[in-house]
Amino acid sequence: MFSVLYSFSQKEKDSTSIALDQSPIIANKTLVKKEIDPLRPSKAAFYSTILPGLGQAYNKRYWKIPIVWGAIGAGVYFYVRNDKQFDRYRDAYKSRLAGFKDDEFYGLISDDGLIRAQEQFRRNKEMSLLITFGLYALNIIDANVDAHLLQFNVDENLSLSPHYQYNEMENTSDLGLTLNFKF
Template identity: 85%
Template sequence: MLNKRFYILLLCLSSALFSFSQKDKDSTNIELDKELILIDKEVLTRKEIDPLRPSKAAFYSAILPGLGQAYNKKYWKIPLVWGGIGAGVYFYVRNDKQFDRYRDAYKRRLAGFKDDEFYNVVSDDGLIRAQEQFRRNKEVSLLVTIGLYALNIIDANVDAHLLQFNVDENLSLRPHYQYNQMENTSDLGVTVNFKF
């Protein structure tokens, strides 16, 4: 019995939803005289879109980090790119030198020499742990450097895409509010303008 009432109520609600008809004329639609519309020639000037610009910027950044940013005229990013990649290279070289020092000292101890720079300071196990630590740091530095190099290329590509993004008045999306005096209601809406 309860299910039957529920289905009847559901049927009545769905028929009520679909029984309303739309107005013949939208109250937010404003008819304008074609004679009143004046188009300024300066508004309609358009920039040419170069479809190869993003790939050129990415290629230039792959050849020399920062060159793609210069191609996009984002000169303030060049020191950031060079600083990031330079820091990664610096830490890689520094950890590599430290790794070589501890490895050479350990090799000399295995050969029976007792004249390495860490002889009375670091044990054999300490030399092994130091080698592992500096090798891990060297690998992390290499991964960070490669990641920053790839980020440099991606940044140049995305920035070149966004430079060509169309944001002029010929393409716009505007919310609007209008009071309808005839029906004593207010209308909310969104206006999408495309001018070709």
């Protein structure tokens, strides 16, 4: 003994329905489009040329400024240190050539040793200078590239995202990629 009960309601809304606003939902009003400034990368590079780290400040990458100053400062430090050592050994060698025997290395290092030390510190000084100029150029390149990447479009209208979906018809799961491109 089975009974089937059908009921119909004449009401348009019942107590469980949620009233929605009749105006359409437009998602584009919430998106803020930034204009691309084609001179921004060149400004950042120019500022970094004037003062290392200033281009990073212009790009609002403040955490990079101590790295830039530390790298260039280390290069300058090693250049100055190697220059002082070179001068010490050169002055000692010059005093030995003049016939003096009162330099700080007398009895410890031979004349050939002084020449080799001068060559080593000259090479180290030149390498320090090249590395410092390379780090200075790297600072300029970083500011320029970072300014270019800040203008790269990464909003939600252009996205590639993985998705997982359960397929009820086949009782399996589906994996895939979704590409969203909205105008």
